[in-house]
Amino acid sequence: MAATRSSTKRSTKEAKSDPAVSYDDFKEHEGQRYTGMKIGRSHKWYYDKGEWKEKKITPDLWQVSYAVTKRRAGRAPEGSGVPVGTEYHWYILAHQNTTKRTANDYTTSLTGLKFKIAHKRAGNEKWSATPRTQRKRMIMFLRSVLADLEKQSAREWTVTAAPETPAARKHAARVASPVRALRGAARGSRRQSPDRRRPRLPRSHV
Numbered sequence: 001m002a003a004t005r006s007s008t009k010r011s012t013k014e015a016k017s018d019p020a021v022s023y024d025d026f027k028e029h030e031g032q033r034y035t036g037m038k039i040g041r042s043h044k045w046y047y048d049k050g051e052w053k054e055k056k057i058t059p060d061l062w063q064v065s066y067a068v069t070k071r072r073a074g075r076a077p078e079g080s081g082v083p084v085g086t087e088y089h090w091y092i093l094a095h096q097n098t099t100k101r102t103a104n105d106y107t108t109s110l111t112g113l114k115f116k117i118a119h120k121r122a123g124n125e126k127w128s129a130t131p132r133t134q135r136k137r138m139i140m141f142l143r144s145v146l147a148d149l150e151k152q153s154a155r156e157w158t159v160t161a162a163p164e165t166p167a168a169r170k171h172a173a174r175v176a177s178p179v180r181a182l183r184g185a186a187r188g189s190r191r192q193s194p195d196r197r198r199p200r201l202p203r204s205h206v
Contacts, residue, residue, distance in 0.1 A: 023080045036082075044073040085122030090114045091138050093145060115141045 022038070029039050037043075050068025057063055094112020101107060117137050118129040129137065 045070040046073055047071075083122040087120040087127075089117040089119070089127070089134065091117050091141060093142075113145070 024035055026033050026035060027038060028034075048069045048071065050066060052064065052066045054062045054064045092112060092114045094110050094114075096108060096110050098106045098108045115137075117134045118127045120127045127134070
């Protein structure tokens with residue numbers, strides 16, 4: 001009897017550690033139930049030679065499109081993940097930092113956030129959310145990022161306006177931003193008082 005009980009426990013533990021099983025298990029994050037990869041885990045991919053197109057809209061605004069095949073660095077555990085043919089709609093907000101090396105070459109890096117707007121199951125013609133709901137989710141995401149950036153600015157202003165104390169440092173650590181990837185978006189820009197004249201637009205160098 002004891003051997004049977006031990007065997008059952010072992011098989012349950014093995015099933016839980018099996019990526020194919022744990023991937024589909026229901027999990028919870030801040031009151032929200034979800035399936036898929038566990039919060040905190042990460043993927044690593046390699047991108048093939050892709051095509052990046054961009055069109056200048058204003059002196060500081062560009063429209064971009066990018067198409068490429070990405071390949072997993074390694075192999076997915078047998079039976080894990082969604083079925084082949086599943087589609088996703090992501091919304092990306094990121095910093096792209098580039099350095100010109102030659103007349104035709106730049107080094108580039110991208111750091112930021114991507115938010116799932118919707119998905120379409122393999123063999124299904126319908127997305128998990130209507131176009132209207134997808135727009136609402138994008139608005140929700142952008143509002144949360146904007147609110148976070150405003151909090152960062154308010155904290156920086158407080159630190160600049162008053163001498164920093166150990167208590168202030170402790171408070172800043174407690175309310176640290178959840179979107180650290182976007183920190184420093186305004187670094188290097190000049191602070192100007194509201195009554196100053198309209199600033200001159202910077203000349204485009206691209």
